[in-house]
Each structure stands twice: as C-alpha cells, then as structure tokens.
Amino acid sequence: MTEINRLGYRQQATYQPLERFWPFQWIETGIYALLTLGLSWFCSWWIRRRLS
Numbered sequence: 001m002t003e004i005n006r007l008g009y010r011q012q013a014t015y016q017p018l019e020r021f022w023p024f025q026w027i028e029t030g031i032y033a034l035l036t037l038g039l040s041w042f043c044s045w046w047i048r049r050r051l052s
Contacts, residue, residue, distance in 0.1 A: 016024070
C-alpha cells in the first residue's frame with residue numbers, strides 16, 4: 001500500500017445507502033429478464049425462419 005501511495009495512485013469508493021439495495025436488485029432482475037425474453041424471441045424467430 002505504501003508503494004501504491006508513493007506512485008501517486010488514489011482510491012475512491014462510493015457506497016449506496018442500504019435502502020437502495022432491493023430497488024437496484026429488482027431493476028437488475030428486470031433488465032436481465034427483458035434481455036432473456038428478447039434473446040429467446042430472436043432465437044425462436046431465427047430457427048423458424050431457417051427451417052421454413
């Protein structure tokens with residue numbers, strides 16, 4: 001740690017309040033669910049298109 005400080009590097013940490021934990025989790029879950037649905041739709045569309 002001393003060597004890192006000597007070289008001039010600094011570290012900054014930002015923390016979110018505890019009451020934001022579950023809203024962030026639900027937002028992340030929603031994003032991944034939408035991506036999953038979109039990719040599933042695209043794959044099924046692509047397969048049906050290739051088979052017909």
